[in-house]
Amino acid sequence: MAVRALRPTIRPPGPGDARALEEAERECFPDPWPGHLFLAEVRAPGRFHRLALAPDGQLMAYLLGVWQYLDLHILKIATRPPWRRQGLARHLLVLAGEHVMEAGGESVTLEVRESNQAAIQLYRTLGYELKGRRPHYYGDGEDALIMTWRVPRSQ
Template sequence: MRRPEESAAQAVPKATVALRRMVPADLEPVMAVERRAFKHPWSEELFRRELEHEWSTILVAEKPGPCIVGFIIYWSVHDELHILNVATEPAERRQGIARCLLTECVARGRTKGAALATLEVRKSNVAAIKLYETFGFRSVGIRPNYYADEGEDAIVMLMDL
């Protein structure tokens, strides 16, 4: 039987994007996407730190131009893939960009021997929850008041790879 994210990945993307690892020179366009995507964006300093961690990967999605229209940040530790952040430029949404990024992240995780993927998502973030569910992530718990900014609960989601 096909895994859910394989059928998601096989859907014809409406947008053609190239995926590659983020480099320090991408900081400005990535921060622009981050600021437009989140009410409480990460700081530049946090992105810089992620670029330095050996266990952390940031993949960017680029449209011809070139123009960065999305990114995903994940950690690869032992047999676990932990997804920290994924975002698509507001004007470029519902074109399959986050799906492409997540598909690539999961594929790279499997290649590295990851057996499990985990993430936390705001309880109110319907779009992200739907995206993760199409990949086969399931809710396994709640972290109350996880997001300090607004005291919102996080849903913990997990997927066997």
Template sequence: MAKVVIKRADERYLPDICELEKLCFKTPWPVEVLYEDICVSHHLYYVILENDKVVGYAGMWLILDEAHINNICVHPSYRCRGYGKMLVHRLIRAAYKYGGDSITLEVRKSNLTALTLYKSLGFEEEGVRKGYYQDTGEDAIIMWKQGLQMENQWKGEEAD
């Protein structure tokens, strides 16, 4: 049975995160941006490891009482195992722990798997960003989950 662990991302995971970016996205985030987010600004990023191998990551910014999920990525060979859901769940718990009351994200209109996942976790569609994705000009669906501080399910759960 696979050993699955989620850990707070730091500099040692940066090469693995960059490889996942290249593998999963047409326009990967530059290493300098990821380094700044993870190592300098200390935004909240997590990696998911299966048998000590990084197979996914997720990150968010926390600004006052709002969290913004900026990226979620799971290696194609490790999808459909619930790892994306585990990562989003960890981000929600972290947002709660650090005082966030709402959490938002953008998702490609065509990414039906992700839309279904986010809706299952209580996110609601709130708007559209026309032509948001530069690589294709595709629209982004803006989703929000409100009232994190009112949900008892996050109390007592570890976030880091």
């Protein structure tokens, strides 16, 4: 898998990562979260957060998820532009799915802009299915699609 060549270190973020997350967020989203939200998130309980760091310590990609009963809700997933199309986001989502299975959860859910074909394609390749729509979910009025991955049932 291409992601191996990047030799990412995967670990949860701490308060010292909030600034790097804020910078990456500005590169990745038109409506970025402010830094204080990252600071609150990394300190909050009931989360599954992971960073992918380059060997020189640069933040390459991140996933933030919050448990909502048996569902892990993805709040953020992004790969910074220089490291895209090398399997990092897929890798982080696979780790999230494995975590849900190990923890006895049932599903992973997220919202995605209906125009975000790159992300929708990513989720589809991992088996996420369209579950619904949130009209005017984003600040600019765009709808969100709700997509869910379910833990496979054992026979």
